[in-house]
Amino acid sequence: QIDDITLESLFFADDSILMADSVENAKHNLNILIEVSKKYGLNLNREKCKIIIYNDTENTKEIEGIKVEENVKYLGVTIDNKKDLFKTQREMIKKKAEKYANMTHGIICKSVNRILIGKTYWKCVILPSLLQNIGIIKFNQKEISKLQTIENGVYRKNTRRKR
Numbered sequence: 001q002i003d004d005i006t007l008e009s010l011f012f013a014d015d016s017i018l019m020a021d022s023v024e025n026a027k028h029n030l031n032i033l034i035e036v037s038k039k040y041g042l043n044l045n046r047e048k049c050k051i052i053i054y055n056d057t058e059n060t061k062e063i064e065g066i067k068v069e070e071n072v073k074y075l076g077v078t079i080d081n082k083k084d085l086f087k088t089q090r091e092m093i094k095k096k097a098e099k100y101a102n103m104t105h106g107i108i109c110k111s112v113n114r115i116l117i118g119k120t121y122w123k124c125v126i127l128p129s130l131l132q133n134i135g136i137i138k139f140n141q142k143e144i145s146k147l148q149t150i151e152n153g154v155y156r157k158n159t160r161r162k163r
Helices: 023-039 087-108 114-131 141-159
Strands: 009-012 015-018 071-074 077-080
Touching: 015 023, 077 087, 087 114, 087 141, 114 141
Parallel strands: none
Antiparallel strands: 009 015, 071 077
């Protein structure tokens, strides 16, 4: 809830997310979605649907036949059911950065103009894939420093400089 506005659902193309402050309200919102969908000839694919519950003290396994998970992926972002919702996503970004840093070195070592190719490849191919959806994820200073260290390592390899 923000000011006097309460969002209970978000939709983007064929993806949707329902939010509720209790299991009962989640069931209610889900039943409304099912009813409205049926009016338009649509059905929920319960195999693809997932539910996460924050601070679940009852250890709920399913709601209305939909499995409760510890995390879900929504529009490319992994959201956890813990206090730190984006921990898994941040860890994945760090692992991808390390992997891509090694791949970048393999690509640039074979090129004639390694500085231009390396910089262009990193900035135009790798960074956009790492930074997708990053605007909603909060990083602490240690995590930012680690990502910066990885990027600096790529630039050092581009220019063949030692530490």
